[in-house]
Structure formats: structure tokens, C-alpha cells
Amino acid sequence: MxxxxxxxxxxxxxxxxxxxxxxxxxxxxxxxxxxxxxxxxxxxxxxxxxxxxxxxxxxxxxxxxxxxxxxxxxxxxxxKREVSAESIQLKLLCVNYKDLLEIKICLEQLAIRRAMEIATKEQIVNLKEIALHLCALADKGVFSIEADRKFHTALLDCGGSPTLSQVVLSLIDSLNYYTSMLGNVSEIWLKTISFHLDIAVALEQHKLSLALAAHEYIYQYDVKVLEGLTTDIAAT
The missing domain is CATH 1.10.10.10 (Winged helix-like DNA-binding domain superfamily/Winged helix DNA-binding domain)
Known part of the structure; x- marks a missing residue:
């Protein structure tokens, strides 16, 4: 123990x-x-x-x-017996995480497209301020799950659909629950912070392709978290 x-x-x-x-x-x-x-x-x-x-x-x-x-x-x-990463439960965790992540990414991309059309100036300013706060924390080596969730909440608000926001935030909470099982993945997530600011700036400048590209980079780092779990399972 x-x-x-x-x-x-x-x-x-x-x-x-x-x-x-x-x-x-x-x-x-x-x-x-x-x-x-x-x-x-x-x-x-x-x-x-x-x-x-x-x-x-x-x-x-x-x-x-x-x-x-x-x-x-x-x-x-x-x-009664030792639990290893190859246990059935953790293999199922890997599958569940991937499914939730892919659904979350698709829905957030929809929110970004909607935000490009209907987000108010005040909403984008708020989104950018949260992104800058995330960057300030990242400069200190700190990743805040609470601040990150606040950013995604603001981004979804820009999309103007309470239903979409509720679904995606539910997925985010579920993903955070799963990653809490994996240990400390903050080092990977810290690398996504600059792309949060890129999304806010792209919305400010009405550049959809740049906003989606920045979002895709975040997704790729999220995949690395999943790959870390897969590697742990394969190594056992």
C-alpha cells in the first residue's frame, strides 16, 4: 500500500x-x-x-x-486480488473516454460555428479575458480545471444554445471524472492553453478556420491523454 x-x-x-x-x-x-x-x-x-x-x-x-x-x-x-491497468474496468474506461471525447469535440465545433455568427462583442471579450487568465496561470505552471471549465462554458454561451451548452458541459464533467482516475495529466493540458486564447482571438477577428484549427490542436492533446492510458494498459 x-x-x-x-x-x-x-x-x-x-x-x-x-x-x-x-x-x-x-x-x-x-x-x-x-x-x-x-x-x-x-x-x-x-x-x-x-x-x-x-x-x-x-x-x-x-x-x-x-x-x-x-x-x-x-x-x-x-x-482480494491486485488491480492492474489491464483490468477490464480500465479498458472500458479507455473506450468510454474516447467516445465522450469525440462527441464533445463535434458539438463544440458546432458551438464555434454558431458563435462566429451570433456571439456578441461582450461575450467574446469575456471569453478572451478568461483565456488570458488561463494563460497567466499556465505561465506559473498551473492548470485549473475550474478555469478551463469556465472558458468552455463561456465559449458555449457564445453559441447561444442552452441545450447544446448543457450537453457539452455534461460531457466535460464526465471527461474530467475519467481523467481523475488517470492521475496528473496537467502537464499535457498546459500545452493547450495558448490555443484557448487563439480561439477567442479568432472569434474576435471573425476567422472561423483559425478558431477551428486551434480547437483541433486542443483535441490532439486530449487524444494524448487517451494514448497515455492505452500505453499503460499495453505495458502491463
Whole structure:
């Protein structure tokens, strides 16, 4: 078991339909728990994941059937076998991430095209200010998920469709949830910051091709995050 315990990540509201077992597998994997190590109680997991205890119980039952954990009455739940990157759950994670990413990219490109036609000057100024804030943080070596989400929210607002915004932000939250399982990927995402500013400037100058090109560069770096997971799986 590792000396530094990674925090249990809460499950996004949009992922409640996903099995809690995926989140438990992630906790075991990221904390390097070994066979015989004890898991938090069902009550604690339910609180941390923000789900009902019955959902946790079902997730535990699923993992017990797959021989990942062992539940002992009166003592608790224990890791039964080591979780590696080649586990089925993490392979499914790779597939889910790719699907969500591709859908998110297509919808954001639609938002950019709409923004080029209908975004107000005030909206673009706001978008540019957020991008400059991201750049200032990046100069300090800091990538802020909150600030990045704020940028994408502002970009979607420029597109003028609340429904489109809701769908894409849901995808972004889901992607952030998945990448939290992979560890620290901030170093890769820091390389995307300048392209956020390029998108804002391109919208300001009414240059659609430049805005889409900058967005494509961001997508390519997002793919690198996915490739990192794929490499981890192949190496095991």
C-alpha cells in the first residue's frame, strides 16, 4: 500500500448510471492497494461518492463476483486480488473516454460555428479575458480545471444554445471524472492553453478556420491523454 493516500473522488451526478464498482476499482488502483488491504466502509464510500448505500452495496457485490474484493461479515471488505491497468474496468474506461471525447469535440465545433455568427462583442471579450487568465496561470505552471471549465462554458454561451451548452458541459464533467482516475495529466493540458486564447482571438477577428484549427490542436492533446492510458494498459 502506498504511503500517500489519494482522496476518494466523488462520482459526477451525470455518471450515476455507471457502476459504482468502476469508482471503487479506481480507488484501489490509484492507492496501490494490495490483496488483504481493507476498503472504506459502505457508509463512507456512499458519502464520498454521493450515492445511496444500496448503490455501493451493488457495486461491491459486482466486484466480489469478479473476485476483486472479499467481504467478511463483521469485519468489512478487503482487496482480494491486485488491480492492474489491464483490468477490464480500465479498458472500458479507455473506450468510454474516447467516445465522450469525440462527441464533445463535434458539438463544440458546432458551438464555434454558431458563435462566429451570433456571439456578441461582450461575450467574446469575456471569453478572451478568461483565456488570458488561463494563460497567466499556465505561465506559473498551473492548470485549473475550474478555469478551463469556465472558458468552455463561456465559449458555449457564445453559441447561444442552452441545450447544446448543457450537453457539452455534461460531457466535460464526465471527461474530467475519467481523467481523475488517470492521475496528473496537467502537464499535457498546459500545452493547450495558448490555443484557448487563439480561439477567442479568432472569434474576435471573425476567422472561423483559425478558431477551428486551434480547437483541433486542443483535441490532439486530449487524444494524448487517451494514448497515455492505452500505453499503460499495453505495458502491463
Amino acid at each position: 502506498t504511503d500517500v493516500i489519494m482522496p476518494i473522488e466523488p462520482i459526477s451526478k451525470d455518471l450515476l448510471r455507471q457502476k459504482v464498482s468502476d469508482a471503487i476499482i479506481s480507488y484501489i488502483y490509484r492507492n496501490g492497494l494490495k490483496p488483504g488491504d481493507q476498503l472504506p466502509s459502505e457508509r463512507q464510500l456512499a458519502e464520498e461518492f454521493a450515492v445511496g448505500r444500496n448503490s455501493v452495496r451493488l457495486g461491491m457485490h459486482h466486484l466480489e463476483k469478479d473476485n476483486f474484493i472479499e467481504r467478511i461479515v463483521g469485519k468489512g471488505s478487503f482487496v
